[in-house]
Amino acid sequence: MIYILIPVFNEADNIPLLADNITNALQGEDKCYVFVDDCSTDDTIAVIKKYFDGKQLQVIIKEANGGPGDSFNKGFDWILADSKSDKDIVVTMEGDNTSDIGILFTMFTLSRLGYDLVLASVYAQGGGFNKTSFFRRLISVIANAIIRFIFDLKVLTLSSFYRVFSISIIRKIKEDYDVIITEKGFISMVEVLLKAIRSDARIIEVPMRLDSSKRKGKSKMKTMKTAFGYFSFLLRDLTKSRKNQSSDYAGKDKV
Numbered sequence: 001m002i003y004i005l006i007p008v009f010n011e012a013d014n015i016p017l018l019a020d021n022i023t024n025a026l027q028g029e030d031k032c033y034v035f036v037d038d039c040s041t042d043d044t045i046a047v048i049k050k051y052f053d054g055k056q057l058q059v060i061i062k063e064a065n066g067g068p069g070d071s072f073n074k075g076f077d078w079i080l081a082d083s084k085s086d087k088d089i090v091v092t093m094e095g096d097n098t099s100d101i102g103i104l105f106t107m108f109t110l111s112r113l114g115y116d117l118v119l120a121s122v123y124a125q126g127g128g129f130n131k132t133s134f135f136r137r138l139i140s141v142i143a144n145a146i147i148r149f150i151f152d153l154k155v156l157t158l159s160s161f162y163r164v165f166s167i168s169i170i171r172k173i174k175e176d177y178d179v180i181i182t183e184k185g186f187i188s189m190v191e192v193l194l195k196a197i198r199s200d201a202r203i204i205e206v207p208m209r210l211d212s213s214k215r216k217g218k219s220k221m222k223t224m225k226t227a228f229g230y231f232s233f234l235l236r237d238l239t240k241s242r243k244n245q246s247s248d249y250a251g252k253d254k255v
Helices: 015-023 044-051 067-082 101-112 134-151 167-177 188-198 223-254
Strands: 002-008 031-037 057-061 089-092 117-121 128-130 163-166 203-207 209-211
Touching: 002 015, 002 067, 015 044, 031 044, 031 067, 044 057, 057 067, 067 089, 067 167, 067 188, 089 101, 089 167, 101 117, 101 163, 101 203, 117 188, 163 167, 167 188
Parallel strands: 002 031, 002 089, 031 057, 117 203, 128 209
Antiparallel strands: 089 163, 117 163
16 A cells, blocks of 8 residues: 655645646555645645545544644554555655655655655755745755754755655654654654664655745745754754763663
């Protein structure tokens, strides 16, 4: 089974094109569409049910707006409970049509070849941005560079929603950390990437052009709030790492 996990918030205008794109992708494969609605105030849920009628569909409706990280975490938990095979995969993507469906077959094929996590990368050679503001790109480049340096990461794109996970790496993250994602905002995808790396995931990147012109309406990402989230996450993770190291040293002293 291929689970396609999409968090949504007021995406009614984007759902018709999204439905056309993803239902025609990976034809011949069993697919389950998992939408997690973050308390939309428009007709997002009704439009999803209209355009995905007759298909295997799960709509998770949240009681409170908790951000994309909370939506992904709830979606992953539902998928883990529903999955019946170690060969299942999970595709995560945006609900606003900025994910390039044209590269999904390549990502899917790499996943089937044994990669635990396939990342769509705007920073890999051949990737890039279309119709994205200079300021937003600058914040993204700086934040990604700082996180790569601090954590000594070899991957180029850290926060993109568009990924293909093996079900086994999601299960391992759940076993290792109990909670797959704790961060509520867009930084959540950095969190789950770090957890995958620390769980020894095999990771590869595929170049992608992020085309914001395909989105109807404004992006839900608030640039400054997201930038603050990056640096807050860094401080929390580094503080936690130092505490763990101190505990290890204390334990050694007692031996």
